[in-house]
Each structure stands twice: as structure tokens, then as C-alpha cells.
Amino acid sequence: MAAGGFAFQNYNESSSYQRRILLKATDALYDSLNYVKESENGTIVIADYGSSEVYNSMVFLSSILHKFRETSQQPVYVVHNDLPDNNWMKAFRTIVDSNESYRKVPNTFFSAIGLSFYEQILPEETVHVGFSSSAIHWLSEPLSAPDHIIPSASEDSEFLALASEQAHKDLVSILKLRYKELVPSGRLLLQFADRTRESIISNIWQEASENLFSKGIINEEEKRDLTIPMYRRSPEEI
Ligand SMILES: C[S@@+](CC[C@H](N)C(=O)[O-])C[C@H]1O[C@@H](n2cnc3c(N)ncnc32)[C@H](O)[C@@H]1O
Numbered sequence: 001m002a003a004g005g006f007a008f009q010n011y012n013e014s015s016s017y018q019r020r021i022l023l024k025a026t027d028a029l030y031d032s033l034n035y036v037k038e039s040e041n042g043t044i045v046i047a048d049y050g051s052s053e054v055y056n057s058m059v060f061l062s063s064i065l066h067k068f069r070e071t072s073q074q075p076v077y078v079v080h081n082d083l084p085d086n087n088w089m090k091a092f093r094t095i096v097d098s099n100e101s102y103r104k105v106p107n108t109f110f111s112a113i114g115l116s117f118y119e120q121i122l123p124e125e126t127v128h129v130g131f132s133s134s135a136i137h138w139l140s141e142p143l144s145a146p147d148h149i150i151p152s153a154s155e156d157s158e159f160l161a162l163a164s165e166q167a168h169k170d171l172v173s174i175l176k177l178r179y180k181e182l183v184p185s186g187r188l189l190l191q192f193a194d195r196t197r198e199s200i201i202s203n204i205w206q207e208a209s210e211n212l213f214s215k216g217i218i219n220e221e222e223k224r225d226l227t228i229p230m231y232r233r234s235p236e237e238i
Contacts, residue, residue: 004150006191011053011087012054012090013169015020015052018133018134019055019056021235022056022067023059025133025191029060029061029189033046034125036187038078039185040184040185042072043076043077044074044076044077044128046061046077046128047081047122047131048061049081049131050081050082050135050138051082052093053087054091054095055094060079062100062101065108066102066104075108075109078110079111080111080112081113081117081121083119084113088114095110117132117135117136118140118170118177119182120180120181122181123183124181125181128182128187129184130181133192134191135192136170136192138229139151139163139166139167139192139201139229139230143159143162143163144224144226145163146224148206149208150206150211150232151229152167152233153203153232155199161235163231174190192233194234194235194238195232195233195234198202202232206238209226210223
């Protein structure tokens with residue numbers, strides 16, 4: 001199983017925090033679309049890496065594309081990506097059924113790809129604007145820290161060095177893959193969790209794993225192996 005490889009249940013209903021983060025990138029994505037339209041007369045391809053059940057991306061894109069239509073009639077093709085086990089049925093129903101869908105914007109199309117973003121998922125030089133929000137802090141490999149459920153919250157310096165190296169390799173790999181997929185004048189916007197509030201957020205999960213252990217639901221070995229393989233990078237690491 002790839003890191004992050006489980007289907008979130010009811011993500012759309014429980015991710016207003018992530019939505020607020022994503023909406024902060026509204027102007028940046030709108031500017032990127034205007035930038036790429038200068039060199040592209042045909043269809044503009046937008047790729048969304050790590051979309052989950054799609055509601056957040058859909059609302060985000062909807063307002064941007066309505067505004068974009070005021071100055072451009074170019075077709076827009078949105079490609080959502082997440083792992084194969086993502087709740088794709090819910091994602092499709094959300095895009096098709098919601099009144100807030102970007103499908104209300106004329107000449108806008110969509111599809112979805114169930115593959116890890118640690119692979120090339122689109123042909124070379126086909127993406128005009130790529131974005132990813134609250135997703136690329138998920139590592140490619142499930143690393144287990146000896147003392148904490150979240151790798152980047154570990155206080156074991158030897159383990160932290162290993163995890164930092166993995167996070168670095170993963171970020172480089174994501175950038176190289178997206179570089180291949182982007183057209184030469186394309187833009188990539190990445191939002192991901194950093195170390196700033198590490199202890200507050202990560203310790204909630206650590207407490208939950210301690211609770212499972214104290215209630216006898218998991219044993220010592222299972223507690224040690226339990227991991228949410230995220231790595232919040234420090235500004236220096238980024
Ligand atoms: C917290 S959700 C973010 C969803 C959405 N982008 C948002 O802003 O609300 C993180 C998503 O990243 C996905 N993810 C984690 N690792 C991934 C990978 N290697 N490839 C594709 N998606 C991945 C998870 O499955 C999850 O749906």
C-alpha cells in the first residue's frame with residue numbers, strides 16, 4: 001500500500017480546514033491561468049494532484065473558472081488525481097450533482113486518474129496548470145518512527161535524518177515528474193503542511209494511538225508500527 005493509501009470516509013464533509021487553505025490560492029491559480037492562456041490558443045489543461053472526494057477542488061476551481069470565462073472562451077479540461085482506492089464514486093457524483101460545480105462554466109470538461117502522484121500520470125508537456133493542496137506531505141513509503149505516529153514529529157534523531165532524506169527524495173521526485181507533465185510555459189502550485197504547528201496537530205494523533213493502546217485495542221508492537229506516513233518539512237528542508 002502506498003503511503004496515504006486509504007480511502008477517506010466523508011472527506012468532503014470534514015475538510016473545511018483544508019478548503020480554507022486551498023481557497024487562499026485562488027488568486028495564484030487565476031493568475032496562472034491568465035499567464036498560460038497567453039501562449040496557448042487551444043484547450044487549457046488543469047491537473048489536481050491528490051484531490052480526495054473533490055468537493056474542495058471543485059469549489060475552488062468553480063469560482064476561478066467563472067471569472068476566467070469573463071475574458072476567455074478557451075475550453076478547459078480538469079484532471080483530478082488521487083490513489084486508486086480513493087472514493088471516486090463520491091468524487092464523480094459530487095462533480096455531476098453539485099450546484100457549485102465548475103460544470104456550470106461553459107466549455108469545461110473533466111476526468112480522473114487513480115494513480116499515485118509518485119508516478120508520471122499524464123503525457124509529457126500536456127498540463128498547463130498543475131496544483132496540489134494538503135497532499136504532498138504524504139510520503140511515498142510508509143516509514144514508522146519508534147516514538148511517534150507521525151514521522152516528522154519523532155524526537156529520535158537517527159530516524160528523523162532517515163525520514164528527512166525520504167521526504168527530500170519524494171519532493172524532488174514530485175517536482176521532476178510534474179516538470180515532465182507541464183508544458184514549457186506551464187505553472188505548478190503546491191500547498192503542503194510545514195513544521196510550524198507540528199506538535200499541536202501531530203500530538204492529537206499520538207494521543208489517539210496511546211488511547212487505543214491503553215484500552216487494549218492494539219498491543220505494544222502494533223502501537224510502535226502504527227504510522228501516518230506524513231512528513232511536515234521545515235522551511236530549511238523546503
Ligand atoms: C488531505 S487530502 C487533500 C484533498 C484536497 N486536495 C484538499 O485540498 O482538500 C490528501 C489527499 O492526498 C491523497 N494522496 C496521498 N498520497 C497520494 C499519492 N501518492 N498519490 C495521489 N494522491 C495521494 C490522499 O489519498 C488524500 O485524498
